[in-house]
Amino acid sequence: MSGFKVLQPGLLTLIQDAGRFGHHRIGLTTGGPLDAQAFKWANRLLGNALNSTLLEVSIGGLVLESEVDTHLVVTGAEMPLKINGVEQDRWHAHHIHQGDRIELGFSTQGARAYLAVTNGFNVEHSFSSSSTVSREGIGGLNGGKLQQGDYLRCEPDTQGQAFRLAEHHRPSYTDNISLRVITGYQEQAFSDLDKRMFFSSEYEVTNRADRMGYRLSGPEIKASMDGILSEGICHGAIQIPADGQPIVLLNDRQTIGGYPKIGSMISLDTARLAQQLPGSTVSFEEISIDEAHNLHCLAHVKFERTTPENIGK
Amino acid sequence: MNIKVAGENALIIYFGEKTDPATSAKVQQAVTILEKELAEQLIDMVPSYASLLVIYDMLRCDHLEIRSQLRKLLGQLEESSAISGKIVTLPAYYSTESGPDLEALATRAQLNIEEVIKIHSDMEYRVYAIGFAPGFAYLGEVDPRIAAPRLSTPRQKVPKGAVAIADQQTAVYPAVSPGGWNLIGLCPAPMFDPKAEPTMPVQVGDRVKFEPINREQFIALGGQL
Numbered sequence: 001m002s003g004f005k006v007l008q009p010g011l012l013t014l015i016q017d018a019g020r021f022g023h024h025r026i027g028l029t030t031g032g033p034l035d036a037q038a039f040k041w042a043n044r045l046l047g048n049a050l051n052s053t054l055l056e057v058s059i060g061g062l063v064l065e066s067e068v069d070t071h072l073v074v075t076g077a078e079m080p081l082k083i084n085g086v087e088q089d090r091w092h093a094h095h096i097h098q099g100d101r102i103e104l105g106f107s108t109q110g111a112r113a114y115l116a117v118t119n120g121f122n123v124e125h126s127f128s129s130s131s132t133v134s135r136e137g138i139g140g141l142n143g144g145k146l147q148q149g150d151y152l153r154c155e156p157d158t159q160g161q162a163f164r165l166a167e168h169h170r171p172s173y174t175d176n177i178s179l180r181v182i183t184g185y186q187e188q189a190f191s192d193l194d195k196r197m198f199f200s201s202e203y204e205v206t207n208r209a210d211r212m213g214y215r216l217s218g219p220e221i222k223a224s225m226d227g228i229l230s231e232g233i234c235h236g237a238i239q240i241p242a243d244g245q246p247i248v249l250l251n252d253r254q255t256i257g258g259y260p261k262i263g264s265m266i267s268l269d270t271a272r273l274a275q276q277l278p279g280s281t282v283s284f285e286e287i288s289i290d291e292a293h294n295l296h297c298l299a300h301v302k303f304e305r306t307t308p309e310n311i312g313k
Numbered sequence: 314m315n316i317k318v319a320g321e322n323a324l325i326i327y328f329g330e331k332t333d334p335a336t337s338a339k340v341q342q343a344v345t346i347l348e349k350e351l352a353e354q355l356i357d358m359v360p361s362y363a364s365l366l367v368i369y370d371m372l373r374c375d376h377l378e379i380r381s382q383l384r385k386l387l388g389q390l391e392e393s394s395a396i397s398g399k400i401v402t403l404p405a406y407y408s409t410e411s412g413p414d415l416e417a418l419a420t421r422a423q424l425n426i427e428e429v430i431k432i433h434s435d436m437e438y439r440v441y442a443i444g445f446a447p448g449f450a451y452l453g454e455v456d457p458r459i460a461a462p463r464l465s466t467p468r469q470k471v472p473k474g475a476v477a478i479a480d481q482q483t484a485v486y487p488a489v490s491p492g493g494w495n496l497i498g499l500c501p502a503p504m505f506d507p508k509a510e511p512t513m514p515v516q517v518g519d520r521v522k523f524e525p526i527n528r529e530q531f532i533a534l535g536g537q538l
Contacts, residue, residue, distance in 0.1 A: 024359045024366075025344075026512060027447040027487075027505070126507060135490055136447050138507060184318035185325065208469075212491070227463055227480060229332065230442060230451055232359025232366025234323035241493070242465040254490075255359050256444030256451070258463065258479060264320030289376050292321040296371050 002068035003121070003153040006146055010061035010104065014211075015121065015140040015152075018051040020129035024255045030235065031131030031139060032251050034211060034274035035112050036267060037171065037303075038076035042116035045073045045093050045308055047161030052120030053130040055146070057113045060106035062146075065099070070157040071118045072096045075165075077110025077173055077275060091170050093162035093311065110173030110275040118157035133252050135212060163308035175280035179269040180287045180295070181238065185261035189223040190240075197221065198262065199284050203246065207278040211252040213239075214273055216282065220244030223260035230258040236265035248273060266292045268299055314387060316380055322356070322371045324379055326387065329363040332453045332481065336363045337441050339390050341517065350386050354379065360517070361442040362451065398440070398519035403485060405434065405476050405523040406531035407498035411538065414495035418461050418478065432456045433476075433497065434523045438483060440515050448487035448505025448513045452521050455481045467493035474499045474536065476523065501526075501536035 016039070019032025033039035033056055043052045055062070060079040073093045074081045081088050082103040088094055096102070096117075104113060123130040123141065132140030141150055183195070190198070203218035221244050232255060233239070239247045239259040248265055250273075265273065266287070273282065287295075319325040326343065329336035340360045347358060347367065354374045359366040369379050407430040409416050419429045438452035445451075460481045468491060471477070475486040477494035486492060487504035500523075505513055515521060526534070 021357050024357045024368075025443065027444045027449050030357075135488070137488065138447070182318060182321060184320065229330070229362045229364070230445070230482065231361045231364040232319070232323075232325065232444065234320035234366060234368060236320050241467065242463075254445040254449075256361055256442055256449075258482075259493075263318075264323070266321045289318050289321065293371060293375050296321060300372060 001153060002156055003151055004064040004066055004068070006148055006150040006152065007065055008061060008063035009146040009148050009150070010057055010059070012058040013062050013146040014056045014132040014134070015053060015123050015130055015146070016056045016132060017053045017130045019251065020127055020131050020139070023127045024232070027255055028127055028136065028138065029133055029253055029255055030251055031129065031133040033114065034251055035076055035114070035271040037271050038112070038114050040303065041091065041165060042073055042075040042114040043120070045075070045091065045163040045165060046071055046116055046118045047159065047163070048116065048118065048120055052116065053123050054114055054116035054120060057104055057115055058111055060104050060113070062104040062115070064102045064152070066096045066102065067098055068096070068154060068156050069098060070096050070154060071160070071162050072102065072115065074104065074113055074115050076113035077107040079107045079113045080105040089164070092164040095162070111277050112274060117154050118159065118161070119155055122153040122155070135252055160312050162312040164311050165308045169306055173275040175276060177272055177276070178283050178285045179273055180266050180292070181263050181284045182266065182289050182292050183263035183286060185237065185263060186223060186225070186228060187262055189225055189260050190221060190262055194221045195262070199286050202281045202283050205276045205278050205280050205282065209278055211250060213247045213249045213253055215245060215247045217245050221246065221262065225260055227258045228260055230256050233257050233261070234264055236267060236270045237261045238263055238265060250274060266295060268295060316383055318376065319366055323366055323368045324376060324383070326365045326367065326383060327363060328365070332362050332441060334439060337439070340365050342390050343387050346386050351382065359444055361444065362453070398516065400437070400520045400522065401515050402522050402524050403500050403502055404526045404530070404534060405498045405500050406526050406528060406536060407433070407476070408528070411499040411531070412476065412497035415497045418459065418495050418497060421461060422459050424458065429459050429497065430525055432459050433483065434525050438521045440517050440519045440521060443513070443517060446487055446490050449484060450504065450513070450515050450521070452483045453481060455483050457481065461495045463493040464495070467491050471496065472499065474501060476500050499531065499536055501531055501534035
């Protein structure tokens with residue numbers, strides 16, 4: 001058996017693949033990486049299948065010890081990466097030897113980093129995915145976050161593929177961001193005035209912000225109804241409960257709910273929202289579903305066409 | 314049938330505006346048809362009381378194409394009688410100890426606690442939807458005398474097994490989770506077990522009855538307070 005020993009699990013480190021799809025009918029949510037862009041890059045920089053299992057590290061504080069020769073990469077939030085005590089570049093695959101100590105410090109900007117190894121970690125699938133959803137107790141090693149003493153299995157790297165993403169292609173995780181939203185669902189239950197207020201005000205990320213949803217605080221928005229007949233909730237849906245404070249529902253959201261929704265945030269921007277910490281400010285910008293579709297396809301093409309620098313053997 | 318935008322890759326189809334077995338049966342029919350006909354383009358679906366959320370692959374199709382497919386495939390759903398499933402009995406320990414909102418709900422309804430318990434456990438409910446959390450079955454309909462709106466600020470932590478009411482819906486929370494429903498008791502029977510086959514004791518279309526039990530029976534059945 002080869003792999004990595006977990007010396008310190010960090011504040012919230014979760015095993016994730018691209019997510020769990022096709023099981024909403026028994027109430028299972030999707031899980032998967034909050035920042036799908038940084039997730040895809042981590043796998044790509046090792047030449048992995050893009051759905052390979054890796055670690056989503058929130059805030060930081062992870063320490064691993066290697067018992068395998070492989071490559072490793074860290075993308076996403078700015079958590080200092082140290083290998084055997086020496087700081088190393090992120091968005092850049094590194095050769096790891098048996099006995100190496102890998103440390104991810106606390107984030108200086110952004111909230112989620114992605115740590116991947118060649119061919120991914122070997123984690124048993126539940127309901128066709130390795131993604132951990134703590135609220136459901138499903139996925140990962142035991143349905144919850146990484147614990148001290150856990151063992152992350154992986155095979156030694158025999159291919160030696162390694163890439164580095166040029167600095168100008170790396171995202172920055174600044175705050176004060178504008179997030180794009182498509183109006184939909186019960187949007188007719190919100191007055192024009194309330195919609196204008198929603199799209200022209202600043203909201204603050206509260207400390208009730210997690211993988212299920214980000215609760216924001218700012219000007220109150222009122223729907224003309226308190227509740228609706230419970231219905232399916234898509235990724236990014238913006239729920240407005242009776243207290244008028246929006247909640248952006250993310251990967252671990254409930255699949256069904258009865259609060260009115262003003263619309264949904266596009267996934268490119270839920271990824272940016274999930275990199276925000278409590279206290280940061282955000283605002284919303286309305287776009288059409290056609291624009292949203294184009295943005296998604298453009299981002300896909302851009303990802304495909306951005307060629308990372310090959311630094312493998 | 315009314316189709317609306319839900320999100321960047323999701324449309325929601327409304328088959329009606331209220332809870333009734335005929336609308337629920339239409340949702341079930343639509344699920345069966347779309348699963349067969351949209352296979353490649355479909356990522357997932359969430360059926361509910363009167364609606365169906367359809368999530369599609371944005372790299373294979375767009376909302377216009379899906380809309381036209383939905384109209385074509387679902388334009389002529391038949392009015393069929395609702396198929397009724399099996400009857401499942403769930404034990405419930407109703408009390409102010411196990412149901413922190415029971416007293417407030419009774420006061421609001423101008424009933425005493427015993428009357429609320431009797432009204433809730435006399436009714437036979439239909440499983441209209443499963444969602445919100447794994448194994449969370451939405452049961453309807455609750456007698457209007459004990460219907461109660463959701464809490465204005467949801468609780469951060471509702472206990473596993475909580476028997477709850479929101480408007481005319483009732484349910485048992487299958488695991489600890491946040492939630493805004495009114496809690497009236499606790500059910501000691503597991504509602505979701507990924508290792509069991511089937512994973513859930515109920516499925517959509519089944520009927521459910523609650524059987525009041527006392528504190529001792531609740532503990533004996535493995536319940537925890």
